[in-house]
Amino acid sequence: MSYPESHYLSPVWRDGLFNGKVAFITGGNGTICSMQARALVRLGANACIIGRNVEKTDKAAKDIAAVRPGAKVIGIGACDVRNAEHLKNAADRCAKELGGIDFVIAGAAGNFIAPMEGLSTNAFKSVMDIDVLGTFNTIKATLPHILKSKTPRIIYVSATFHYTGLVMQSHVSAAKASVDSLMASVSLEYGPRGVNSNVIAPGAIEGTEGMDRLGGEAAKQPNNSLVKEIPSGRMGTVRNIADATVYLFSEAGDYVNGHALVVDGGGWRRQPAF
Numbered sequence: 001m002s003y004p005e006s007h008y009l010s011p012v013w014r015d016g017l018f019n020g021k022v023a024f025i026t027g028g029n030g031t032i033c034s035m036q037a038r039a040l041v042r043l044g045a046n047a048c049i050i051g052r053n054v055e056k057t058d059k060a061a062k063d064i065a066a067v068r069p070g071a072k073v074i075g076i077g078a079c080d081v082r083n084a085e086h087l088k089n090a091a092d093r094c095a096k097e098l099g100g101i102d103f104v105i106a107g108a109a110g111n112f113i114a115p116m117e118g119l120s121t122n123a124f125k126s127v128m129d130i131d132v133l134g135t136f137n138t139i140k141a142t143l144p145h146i147l148k149s150k151t152p153r154i155i156y157v158s159a160t161f162h163y164t165g166l167v168m169q170s171h172v173s174a175a176k177a178s179v180d181s182l183m184a185s186v187s188l189e190y191g192p193r194g195v196n197s198n199v200i201a202p203g204a205i206e207g208t209e210g211m212d213r214l215g216g217e218a219a220k221q222p223n224n225s226l227v228k229e230i231p232s233g234r235m236g237t238v239r240n241i242a243d244a245t246v247y248l249f250s251e252a253g254d255y256v257n258g259h260a261l262v263v264d265g266g267g268w269r270r271q272p273a274f
């Protein structure tokens, strides 16, 4: 699908900012990560989009490539982040075809609303496996490549649920706490080798699959009860997340390492009950 540039990028960034850079993005056909990818590609990067569904991933790669003439965007479908070998093959192919990897976005995630007593062991494990093991596998597969880059950068798309805990989200809260912890360890372990490792924690972002799953139809109504709980008085946009991504990957963010950048209009301080 095509979107106006204003949907995924503020008009404050310099053309060609990411010329020569390559981004590797898991969850890349999702509603947030595909916009992060558009922003990076529009500003000069080439990219590799990782997804589980082949058709959706190919289509997302084509749509993302269309934001800049000459952009190279590879879609690698049938890649499950829970499978270390899938990811290693994908990272190696990305580096071979696009000349390396500079930026990683660990964005693949699983979510559904369920009370604890409605969660089977396998349901809990599925989310932990996608979010935590998937993030570990993503780091492991891409590290050998980004360590050759002059600007190795990792962003993990996390959440704010675990700051307070959240009803119906015990599985996701546990998973995202672990993602934040992986981010911190990578910043300590690989900061000395130039890697910046940071989390972006989105709040309630309109028009996303996550919001559909968590907020349903009610969250689509103007001035809904969720909006009333957000200090900034509105839901976030995918552009807010894409802009934060551009900042962290750009030179402007090069002294930010081991940080969780919350992009939520202050919402987590009044965490809603879904």
Ligand code: HXC
Residues within 6 Å of the ligand: 109, 110, 111, 112, 113, 114, 118, 119, 120, 121, 122, 123, 124, 126, 127, 130, 158, 159, 202, 203, 204, 205, 209, 210, 211, 213, 214
């Ligand atoms: C209880 C559920 C359930 C539900 C699934 N399960 N949905 N349990 N309530 N609503 C259980 C199943 O019964 C099964 O357990 C286990 O979870 C695994 O389900 P599968 O469908 O076999 O697994 P899989 O195909 O791997 O799917 C994983 C998934 C699915 C997480 C369940 O939702 C998924 O693929 N999601 C990916 C896309 C996604 O969630 N995007 C949103 C990201 S948003 P049993 O015991 O029956 O075997 C996000 C939030 C960010 O992360 C924050 C925004 C503010």
